[in-house]
Amino acid sequence: MSMKFNIIGRNIEVTPGLRAAVEEKIGKLDRFFQEDTQVHVTLSVEKDRQKIEVTIPVKGNIIRSEQVSNDMYVSIDLVEEVIERQMKKYRKKLVDKHQAAASFTPFYLETDDYEESEVKIVRTKKFDIKPMYPEDACVQMELLGHSFFVFINAETDQVNVVYKRKGDSYGLIEPEE
Numbered sequence: 059m060s061m062k063f064n065i066i067g068r069n070i071e072v073t074p075g076l077r078a079a080v081e082e083k084i085g086k087l088d089r090f091f092q093e094d095t096q097v098h099v100t101l102s103v104e105k106d107r108q109k110i111e112v113t114i115p116v117k118g119n120i121i122r123s124e125q126v127s128n129d130m131y132v133s134i135d136l137v138e139e140v141i142e143r144q145m146k147k148y149r150k151k152l153v154d155k156h157q158a159a160a161s162f163t164p165f166y167l168e169t170d171d172y173e174e175s176e177v178k179i180v181r182t183k184k185f186d187i188k189p190m191y192p193e194d195a196c197v198q199m200e201l202l203g204h205s206f207f208v209f210i211n212a213e214t215d216q217v218n219v220v221y222k223r224k225g226d227s228y229g230l231i232e233p234e235e
Contacts, residue, residue, distance in 0.1 A: 060093040061085060068102035076101060079131055083138040084112060090145050101130060110137050195220045196228050
């Protein structure tokens with residue numbers, strides 16, 4: 059196997075069975091990547107949520123997916139499928155835009171039979187962005203009936219995003235200092 063796995067567990071022991079499942083499933087992706095590509099995997103459990111996060115840094119990009127189910131082995135299967143789909147869908151962008159060919163295998167670079175679905179921006183919207191507090195941004199988002207809202211945080215003077223989460227809660231995205 060040419061990929062190098064770094065697997066950690068949060069609230070779950072990384073058993074030999076889980077390690078083998080991760081290495082076997084995610085290892086199928088090694089046909090896309092050069093030898094010794096690092097793969098960071100975090101397995102975590104919260105109540106009945108069995109989550110796997112996979113991050114594969116490649117030159118100029120990070121390939122990442124996280125999947126949750128009520129069974130860790132199902133989550134592992136799902137995450138491999140999603141990453142493979144991402145790899146096929148964005149092949150031209152990953153390779154052309156960043157000259158990242160050194161990160162990938164000839165198989166991946168030369169296979170042309172992948173679906174090429176262009177990322178198309180179909181609408182551009184300009185809006186007045188003004189300072190407000192995150193809580194006020196959530197109220198504004200609700201009033202507009204949107205699932206996210208971009209604003210300048212009055213406390214930090216930085217562009218932030220609030221978004222709706224499952225269970226009527228909110229999230230805040232802010233840049234790192």
